[in-house]
Amino acid sequence: MSVTLDIRLKRANKVYHEGETVAGVILLVCKEALQHHGISLSMEGLVNLQLSSKSVGVFEAFYNSVKPIQLINSNIEVAKAGKVPAGKTEIPFEFPLSTKSNKVLYETYHGVFVNIQYTLRCDMKRSLLAKDLSRNCEFIVHCQPQKAKVVPTPVNFTITPDTLQNIRERGSLPKFLIRGHLDATNCVISQPLTGEVVVENSDVPIKSIELQLVRVETCGCAEGYARDATEIQNIQIAEGDVCHSLPIPIYMVFPRLFTCPTLETTNFKVEFEVNIVIVLHDDHLITENFPLKLCRV
Numbered sequence: 001m002s003v004t005l006d007i008r009l010k011r012a013n014k015v016y017h018e019g020e021t022v023a024g025v026i027l028l029v030c031k032e033a034l035q036h037h038g039i040s041l042s043m044e045g046l047v048n049l050q051l052s053s054k055s056v057g058v059f060e061a062f063y064n065s066v067k068p069i070q071l072i073n074s075n076i077e078v079a080k081a082g083k084v085p086a087g088k089t090e091i092p093f094e095f096p097l098s099t100k101s102n103k104v105l106y107e108t109y110h111g112v113f114v115n116i117q118y119t120l121r122c123d124m125k126r127s128l129l130a131k132d133l134s135r136n137c138e139f140i141v142h143c144q145p146q147k148a149k150v151v152p153t154p155v156n157f158t159i160t161p162d163t164l165q166n167i168r169e170r171g172s173l174p175k176f177l178i179r180g181h182l183d184a185t186n187c188v189i190s191q192p193l194t195g196e197v198v199v200e201n202s203d204v205p206i207k208s209i210e211l212q213l214v215r216v217e218t219c220g221c222a223e224g225y226a227r228d229a230t231e232i233q234n235i236q237i238a239e240g241d242v243c244h245s246l247p248i249p250i251y252m253v254f255p256r257l258f259t260c261p262t263l264e265t266t267n268f269k270v271e272f273e274v275n276i277v278i279v280l281h282d283d284h285l286i287t288e289n290f291p292l293k294l295c296r297v
Contacts, residue, residue: 003030007041007122007137014139018105021094022139026078026122028089037125039079043095045071045105045141048115049219049268052228066219069267071106072099072118081125095120097141107143107296109260112230113217114268116260143261145296152184154195159278159288176202178278178286182250186293189261193292195250197276199242204284209238210277211252215259218269229273232258241281250276254294261295 009024016022026039047069078091099105109116118141124133159178161170180197187193199206213232218225233255238248252274263270272294278286 003028003034003133005122005124005133005135007120007135009120009137009139015142016097016139017142017144018097018099020097022097022120023092023094024120025090025092028084028091028124030084030086030089032086034084034086035082035127036079036084037081037127038077039091039122039124040075041078041093041095042073042075042121042123043097043118044073044121045118046116047071047106047268048117050113050115051219051226052113071103071116072097078122105141105143106263106265107260108140108257109263109270110257111215111217111270113219113226113228114270140257143296150184150186150188150295150297153186154181154183155185155290156181157276157288157290159286164286174203174280174282174284176204176280176286178202180250180276182274182290185290186295187254188297189254189259189294190296193250193252193254193274196247197237197250198247199244199278201244202280205241205281206238206278207240207281207283208236208279209242209248210279211235211237211250212275212277213252213254213259214273214275216269216271216273218271219267232272259294262293 006027007024008027049066051066074095078093106116108118118139120137120139122135126132157180161173161175167173177200178197179200180195182195197209212234214229215232216227216229218227220226235252237250242248259272260270262272272292274290274292276288
């Protein structure tokens with residue numbers, strides 16, 4: 001006998017803030033009346049920390065601090081054991097989104113080594129012969145916007161062979177001069193990162209100019225920290241040998257879920273950086289790095 005179980009939230013965008021109520025319905029669709037041993041609904045918020053392969057074994061003390069951190073966990077009984085009539089049944093529910101102790105609800109974030117996720121899980125117990133049904137539904141938590149106004153601080157940069165670091169043979173480098181600015185490095189997460197880059201001159205033709213957004217995740221404890229930087233997205237802003245002295249706009253929207261306001265706690269940190277990457281025709285890579293501070297207003 002086929003039966004489908006689903007969780008439908010009232011908000012289409014599934015975004016909630018601490019202190020609000022998560023409301024929706026549990027939807028049951030079955031062809032004929034259905035016997036069950038109770039329907040329950042649970043809400044869970046977890047921070048999952050993972051070690052990169054290069055850090056495993058280096059820090060034995062980590063294995064204690066890498067346990068998932070529980071932010072929220074509550075359970076309600078939606079329906080006592082009984083029967084569900086044939087057809088479509090909707091059972092409404094409401095869950096207050098608040099933590100029991102002095103824990104903070106961090107913003108939803110899907111990273112590589114740090115994952116902050118909030119889920120609703122509905123379980124329907126059935127008799128021995130029939131399989132229990134369960135359904136998961138993720139919802140998104142945004143942290144409370146900060147009251148203080150964000151004052152953008154523009155950052156100017158100049159890239160020449162002399163400003164570069166990590167070079168083996170400085171003598172073999174072609175001559176070039178690249179200037180530009182970012183409108184702000186303390187960014188509002190819902191607004192794009194903007195600025196411009198200007199190639200004043202370059203002896204070697206330019207192949208491409210790219211904008212790379214990087215997440216820097218740090219997991220650990222007092223014994224030591226494992227810090228890993230991974231790419232979130234890479235946007236090409238110029239192709240080929242661009243006109244010299246022509247301002248090229250920088251424009252990048254921060255992707256939802258894969259970015260969150262910069263976060264620092266005792267066990268983990270989530271930070272963001274942006275790289276302006278200039279690829280020359282002889283495949284030399286010139287990279288300028290800017291740490292970003294993201295916030296929500």
